[in-house]
Amino acid sequence: MRNIVFTLSLLLGISIISIGQSDDPKIARLESKVESAKERVNATDALIFSADSLIAEGEKIMANAEEVLKDLAQEKKDIERDHFNLKKPLERQLRSKDKEEVKAAKEQIKEIDSKNRELDREWNTRYRAMLREYDSGKRLVDKGKAYLKKAKKRKKDAEKKLKVAEKDLSKAQK
Secondary structure: OOOHHHHHHHHHHHHHHOOOOOOOHHHHHHHHHHHHHHHHHHHHHHHHHHHHHHHHHHHHHHHHHHHHHHHHHHHHHHHHHHHHHHHHHHHHHOOOOOHHOOOOOOOHHHHHOOOOHHHHHHHHHHHHHHHHHHHHHHHHHHHHHHHHHHHHHHHHHHHHHHHHHHHHHHHHHH
């Protein structure tokens, strides 16, 4: 961003030097105003480009996070389904008349529940991380939109000043 502005400023500075200096100080001053107004317009173009880049990057981050969140939602359904399917036959065993079978089923249910809680914690950690990533992308988009709004206003003002400066210069040259 700074390199773009610096390059544009350098090119405009060179163009100011290369323009033939007028003998009339008033015209030279007006030419200088026109050139500085052109520099401001170009600088605002660079700001607009920067804001557009922020918006694009934020949207890219958000899209990636949305994709991962969809995958995580499916994974959560799979975890819940697997837990249910593993636990269902053991719950039937709990109704058995054999006490050893009931005791074994209770232990297996505890293991399955423990493993499910662990998987659930891991899933929640990844889910929260993706939500943070999505939110950071959203913040980038919002920041870019705010910058874009300011930059467009500045460009509009700079273009008005450029038109006024060019008009003043053309009047003075006549």
